[in-house]
Amino acid sequence: MVQSSVLGFPRMGVNRDLKKATEAYWADKLSQEDLLKEGKRLRLEHWKIQKDAGIDIIPSNDFAFYDHVLDHIQLFGVIPERYTKNNLSQIDQYFAMGRGLQKPDKNIDVPALEMVKWFDSNYHYVKPTLQDSQVFKLSENPKPVVEFKEAKEAGITTRPVLLGPVSFLALGKADRDQSILPLDSLDKLLPLYEDLLKQLKAAGAEYVQIDEPILVFDLKQDAKDAFKPAYEKLGSLGDAAPKITLATYFGDIVHNTDLLKHLQKLHSIHVDLVRNPEQLDEVIAALGPQQSLSAGVVDGRNIWKTNFQKAIEVVETAVQKLGKDRVIVATSSSLLHTPHTLASEKKLDAEVADWFSFAVEKVSEVAIIAKAVTEGPATVRDQLDANAKSMKARADSKRTNVAAVKERQQNVTEEMHNRKAPFPTRIAEQEKTLKLPKFPTTTIGSFPQTKEIRIQRNKHTKGEITDEEYEKFIEKEIQDTIKIQEELDLDVFVHGEPERNDMVQYFGERLDGYAFTQNGWVQSYGSRCVRPPIVVGDISRPAPMTVKESKYAASISKRPMKGMLTGPITCLRWSFPRNDVHQSVQAQQLALALRDEVIDLEKAGVFVIQVDEPALREGLPLRQGKERTDYLKWAVDSFRLATAGVENGTQVHSHFCYSEFQDFFYAIAALDADVLSIENSKSDAKLLKVFVDEAYPRHIGPGVYDIHSPRVPSEQEIKDRIQEMLKYLKPEQLWIDPDCGLKTRQWKETKAALTNMVNAAKYFRSQT
Numbered sequence: 001m002v003q004s005s006v007l008g009f010p011r012m013g014v015n016r017d018l019k020k021a022t023e024a025y026w027a028d029k030l031s032q033e034d035l036l037k038e039g040k041r042l043r044l045e046h047w048k049i050q051k052d053a054g055i056d057i058i059p060s061n062d063f064a065f066y067d068h069v070l071d072h073i074q075l076f077g078v079i080p081e082r083y084t085k086n087n088l089s090q091i092d093q094y095f096a097m098g099r100g101l102q103k104p105d106k107n108i109d110v111p112a113l114e115m116v117k118w119f120d121s122n123y124h125y126v127k128p129t130l131q132d133s134q135v136f137k138l139s140e141n142p143k144p145v146v147e148f149k150e151a152k153e154a155g156i157t158t159r160p161v162l163l164g165p166v167s168f169l170a171l172g173k174a175d176r177d178q179s180i181l182p183l184d185s186l187d188k189l190l191p192l193y194e195d196l197l198k199q200l201k202a203a204g205a206e207y208v209q210i211d212e213p214i215l216v217f218d219l220k221q222d223a224k225d226a227f228k229p230a231y232e233k234l235g236s237l238g239d240a241a242p243k244i245t246l247a248t249y250f251g252d253i254v255h256n257t258d259l260l261k262h263l264q265k266l267h268s269i270h271v272d273l274v275r276n277p278e279q280l281d282e283v284i285a286a287l288g289p290q291q292s293l294s295a296g297v298v299d300g301r302n303i304w305k306t307n308f309q310k311a312i313e314v315v316e317t318a319v320q321k322l323g324k325d326r327v328i329v330a331t332s333s334s335l336l337h338t339p340h341t342l343a344s345e346k347k348l349d350a351e352v353a354d355w356f357s358f359a360v361e362k363v364s365e366v367a368i369i370a371k372a373v374t375e376g377p378a379t380v381r382d383q384l385d386a387n388a389k390s391m392k393a394r395a396d397s398k399r400t401n402v403a404a405v406k407e408r409q410q411n412v413t414e415e416m417h418n419r420k421a422p423f424p425t426r427i428a429e430q431e432k433t434l435k436l437p438k439f440p441t442t443t444i445g446s447f448p449q450t451k452e453i454r455i456q457r458n459k460h461t462k463g464e465i466t467d468e469e470y471e472k473f474i475e476k477e478i479q480d481t482i483k484i485q486e487e488l489d490l491d492v493f494v495h496g497e498p499e500r501n502d503m504v505q506y507f508g509e510r511l512d513g514y515a516f517t518q519n520g521w522v523q524s525y526g527s528r529c530v531r532p533p534i535v536v537g538d539i540s541r542p543a544p545m546t547v548k549e550s551k552y553a554a555s556i557s558k559r560p561m562k563g564m565l566t567g568p569i570t571c572l573r574w575s576f577p578r579n580d581v582h583q584s585v586q587a588q589q590l591a592l593a594l595r596d597e598v599i600d601l602e603k604a605g606v607f608v609i610q611v612d613e614p615a616l617r618e619g620l621p622l623r624q625g626k627e628r629t630d631y632l633k634w635a636v637d638s639f640r641l642a643t644a645g646v647e648n649g650t651q652v653h654s655h656f657c658y659s660e661f662q663d664f665f666y667a668i669a670a671l672d673a674d675v676l677s678i679e680n681s682k683s684d685a686k687l688l689k690v691f692v693d694e695a696y697p698r699h700i701g702p703g704v705y706d707i708h709s710p711r712v713p714s715e716q717e718i719k720d721r722i723q724e725m726l727k728y729l730k731p732e733q734l735w736i737d738p739d740c741g742l743k744t745r746q747w748k749e750t751k752a753a754l755t756n757m758v759n760a761a762k763y764f765r766s767q768t
């Protein structure tokens with residue numbers, strides 16, 4: 001029979017219970033015992049959901065209090081000494097690595113380990129950080145064994161999930177001041193996996209899932225070479241170990257199929273057939289004679305109902321070649337990246353609600369697909385019919401077929417992507433209109449989102465104050481912000497974004513084609529969850545979105561006012577995109593909506609306009625090659641389409657929260673933004689060298705101080721920073737600004753830091 005399997009389940013619980021519990025624990029409001037109990041309760045609840053849905057292969061050890069890679073860091077004892085020397089309890093040591101720990105009374109002050117994005121998702125993992133003399137040690141009572149037993153006691157046999165040794169090391173790095181190449185320690189790490197697998201088997205585990213997601217990357221030779229020794233060893237433990245499913249996701253593994261021959265002793269290989277259905281034949285051809293295929297056909301990264309007909313076709317194709325006993329129906333990846341359940345959504349429009357499927361619903365989909373293939377479609381006829389009906393309704397819906405939007409897209413010309421004149425002409429005109437001094441100072445957009453702002457916004461959302469009262473409040477906030485900027489003597493003002501809850505949601509709420517959930521939370525890192533808006537249809541702008549606030553701000557300020565928009569790629573990347581049209585189509589629709597907004601801002605007297613694209617880099621496809629070049633082309637095009645409609649004297653800015661552009665500098669240059677503001681205070685100023693090497697002609701504002709901390713940088717420190725930047729950038733190119741928006745800061749430190757920043761800029765101005 002075709003079995004059903006889930007690769008992982010979201011951890012937070014139906015009401016973000018895990019977030020609440022961990023945060024209460026951190027705030028000393030919940031005991032350690034109660035926190036552990038809550039974790040146990042959630043695991044049990046999630047296993048039961050899957051069991052009740054009829055899933056054959058249910059994961060365990062997919063739960064984590066903070067992050068599953070961090071779990072493995074502790075599991076294998078890859079713990080830098082700074083976290084072990086204070087004799088913290090196991091869980092406190094774990095959180096200290098995840099989020100840092102400051103306890104002045106106990107003389108503890110350790111920063112967190114580095115955290116980075118998990119492949120191309122918005123989830124973040126903690127980076128394994130190794131020492132040159134790294135010793136690995138399997139923890140006592142290893143978590144995967146404990147949780148397997150816990151499930152077993154509850155009558156549920158699970159398949160524990162482990163991050164594989166090659167990925168664990170390849171995703172890691174040497175600790176600061178260390179020079180170890182993590183993969184060099186594979187030999188030392190493998191015995192721990194062996195030991196762990198044996199312990200799992202002894203506890204009763206028949207199967208284990210080992211994730212090696214790095215197989216979807218272009219691998220360097222050392223990583224490729226690591227698969228053979230790793231899996232010939234782990235694959236030859238025979239009855240002493242559970243049978244291994246090796247899982248990959250978020251891409252295809254066809255470019256690495258030569259490695260599959262080293263994996264043929266494993267029970268099965270899992271591939272993501274949602275992202276890359278075309279890899280099916282080649283992967284099947286590379287399987288060993290006994291080996292099974294785990295077919296990931298239910299999307300773990302999105303919220304759309306699975307198209308049963310298509311998924312069943314894919315599974316049937318595999319069954320024809322391999323037989324029913326060698327095919328497993330599965331989620332494409334862990335369901336970690338989807339919200340918990342659609343049942344929590346009470347306010348969704350019924351039409352679109354019928355198109356969605358969150359984690360709980362996706363679990364059922366997996367079971368239904370497996371049943372349809374094993375026992376025949378007649379056994380799940382009602383579900384298949386209902387699904388076909390939803391698919392058809394979505395395809396035929398007015399929302400997904402807006403003729404006016406499609407027509408406008410058809411009429412987009414090459415010319416619409418180009419500013420009227422090249423940069424030298426533009427900047428000359430901008431100098432006339434804006435009259436800025438050298439080393440102009442500005443900020444990135446948001447000012448502190450005070451408690452008062454949040455209170456008023458909440459009241460407004462709940463209907464406790466009228467629109468008019470709320471608008472008055474926002475106007476007052478803008479007035480205050482402008483007054484402060486005048487006092488600070490900044491050169492280009494912003495209105496401060498007090499009206500914005502979130503830089504993507506705010507725009508989504510003002511565009512047609514978006515839907516919002518009440519409870520669609522997805523873990524981003526640790527206890528932090530985000531609630532991405534959903535692109536449900538063709539996107540258009542029914543009315544101006546930001547003009548009122550910016551126009552008002554411009555009307556009361558003596559200095560140029562900078563309008564503030566979120567770019568098409570960021571709007572798309574930080575939402576759940578549609579899966580029925582290519583993302584480039586959605587980006588273009590967003591771009592056209594923003595283009596109108598940009599032109600309207602200009603008409604309203606706003607002659608500096610910033611279009612933020614912090615998500616541009618994270619959208620880069622994981623592998624080199626055509627997909628990446630294509631992406632950069634349509635991403636850049638969407639930015640240009642959004643911004644090119646203005647006159648030469650209007651200055652277009654863009655902002656990025658990083659400064660590593662080496663891999664795709666040409667695309668950054670191709671945006672043709674008059675001014676770029678980028679993060680730089682935490683990175684090496686040397687990164688700016690690329691702007692010199694490529695003879696970048698336009699203006700740049702590398703952040704001169706870190707906005708993530710309340711610390712106030714001194715004037716001297718900022719001067720030193722600027723001096724450093726001047727090694728790479730011409731004085732006439734350089735803008736002076738912070739790293740990013742100031743919304744998470746308090747006013748006190750913001751004023752102090754900006755005062756020092758403006759003084760530093762004035763100092764350089766006086767020198768030339």
Ligand code: GLN
Binds near residue numbers: 445497564612743
């Ligand atoms: N304009 C936004 C702000 O200042 C930019 C935020 C970001 O880059 N993430 O808040």
Ligand code: ZN
Binds near residue numbers: 444657740
């Ligand atoms: Zn930023």
